Amino acid sequence: MFNEELLQGKSLRWGMVGGGRGSEVGYLHRGSALRDNAFTLVAGAFDIDPQRCISFGENLGIARDRLYSNYQEMFAEEAKRPDGIEVVSIATPNSTHFEIAKAALEANLHVICEKPLCFTVEQAQELIDLTEKKNRVFGVTYGYTGAQMLHQARKMVENGDLGEIRVINMQFAHGFHSSEVETSSAGAKWRVTPEIAGQTYVLADIGTHAFFLSEVIAPQLKVKELLCTRQSFIKSRAPLEDNAVVLLQYENGAIGNLWASAVNAGSMHQHKIRVIGSKASIEWWDEHPNQLKYEIQGEPARVLDRGMGYLYQDETINCDRAGGGHAEGLFDSWANLYHRFAVAIHAKNNNQEVKINYPSVYDGAEGVKFLAKCVESANSGSTWVNY
Structure with missing residues (x-):
């Protein structure tokens, strides 16, 4: 059976870019990441419209001062906080993945990104190099593989x-x-x-x-x-x-x-x-x-x-x-992925070897x-x- 005790008391401070009101994939991210209390959603730049972002984020219970107009503002402001985000999920259209992921890594954040990772092989290699340089976990949501x-x-x-x-x-x-x-x-x-x-x-x-x-x-x-x-x-x-x-x-x-x-x-x-x-x-x-x-x-x-x-x-x-016989589905698969991302992030944060398999920046590349x-x-x- 699944070990629900593995990450108890170790919730990661988490932010999202994109995935706002009406986003099917945004709900998948949130419903899966929050499943095991492995992540706590504390900040977001959910929408290109700041007012929609605020309205949506407050309905999710996020403090007004942690709802941002764009990802640049979120990364900069969260970095100033002692309780700032540790990891960010990117749930935006394809053309923005590279620039947001690069900025997140440069802000020393762990990253969980939608696929495709980016548009070119050269961009993918740049993200690999930056992930290794910053010693971060970079997960890609190939959501079925949980x-x-x-x-x-x-x-x-x-x-x-x-x-x-x-x-x-x-x-x-x-x-x-x-x-x-x-x-x-x-x-x-x-x-x-x-x-x-x-x-x-x-x-x-x-x-x-x-x-x-x-x-x-x-x-x-x-x-x-x-x-x-x-x-x-x-x-x-x-x-x-x-x-x-x-x-x-x-x-x-x-x-x-x-x-x-x-x-x-x-x-x-x-x-x-x-x-x-x-x-x-x-x-x-x-x-x-x-x-x-x-x-x-x-x-x-x-x-x-x-x-x-x-x-x-x-x-x-x-x-x-x-348990056997009960139907599982996409949320279970995604939750398993997010659980693995969390285990890998905690290992990386503690300078331990990451021993668990998860879809990584290398797989995205x-x-x-x-x-x-x-x-x-x-x-x-x-x-x-x-x-």
């Missing part, structure tokens, strides 16, 4: 239960943007605006989630080259894609394919990963996070359930919050590199490019 069964899958691959890994099928293909919803949705509008979203829409928005699942489950696999084709089925979204397919060749000879789409009409998520080995295969689907399909060649297919004694037992896998290579391939006529 699910217990993904770490069971990782352990099964590590222990050879699947044999040699041959194929990885990845997909995140919903249908919610199969029409031009951006004409009436501000949240969809910025995602298809290059100046805010970057060079890619669905690959950055959901494709990197699918790609990171493969890195969690099979971190030993290294991409050698990839080929990407992408489409704008809603023509007004061009040059950004609303559908993309990526083929991957790994250094050990394994292959992978990734389908990212916002125009899979009728689909809720279809966020799945299937890892195929020489002896067996496993499959996980985020709409059924408690289960992991396990299929051994020549034997009846079976389904492994979260929280059961037959799973591998270690500190990473034993993170079920409600890998996602940025993946996107850059996909765009390079697609813009070159969907040719193979070296990774």
Whole structure:
């Protein structure tokens, strides 16, 4: 079971940039971070409109003098306080991630950032260098990867239960943007605006989630080259894609394919990963996070359930919050991530080795590199490019 005593009495003073009134992802951050009393929300620059920020923040119970017009003001003023924030979460559109994360690190704050980390490989490396220089924890909210069964899958691959890994099928293909919803949705509008979203829409928005699942489950696999084709089925979204397919060749000879789409009409998520080995295969689907399909060649297919004694037992896998049989979901996964971020931050603050796995600045940088290579391939006529 999950160890709720691990961080008792060790709440971190926490601030947020973005994620204000009406923000779905902002609520996810708050609902997850506050779950285990690991963080206390004491400051915020929630909105580009100062009055909306104040109104929203006061409704959350935050003192008026700790609600700020912008992140620069928050970082500067909080640094003057003996009880100033120690960590900040960034829940803003893509184009602002780099500048806010850089400023936070320069203010000696630990950082938790939405993905994509930034727009370019060079920016990602700058954030890595600054994270190391400042000796801070930098977490990236690949929010699905707190699910217990993904770490069971990782352990099964590590222990050879699947044999040699041959194929990885990845997909995140919903249908919610199969029409031009951006004409009436501000949240969809910025995602298809290059100046805010970057060079890619669905690959950055959901494709990197699918790609990171493969890195969690099979971190030993290294991409050698990839080929990407992408489409704008809603023509007004061009040059950004609303559908993309990526083929991957790994250094050990394994292959992978990734389908990212916002125009899979009728689909809720279809966020799945299937890892195929020489002896067996496993499959996980985020709409059924408690289960992991396990299929051994020549034997009846079976389904492994979260929280059961037959799973591998270690500190990473034993993170079920409600016992086997009870449904867990996205908030549980995010809460597990925030718990890991807190454990890592406390270790870093005490000059101890960080022994817990969490999506880090290095993982965020890998996602940025993946996107850059996909765009390079697609813009070159969907040719193979070296990774």
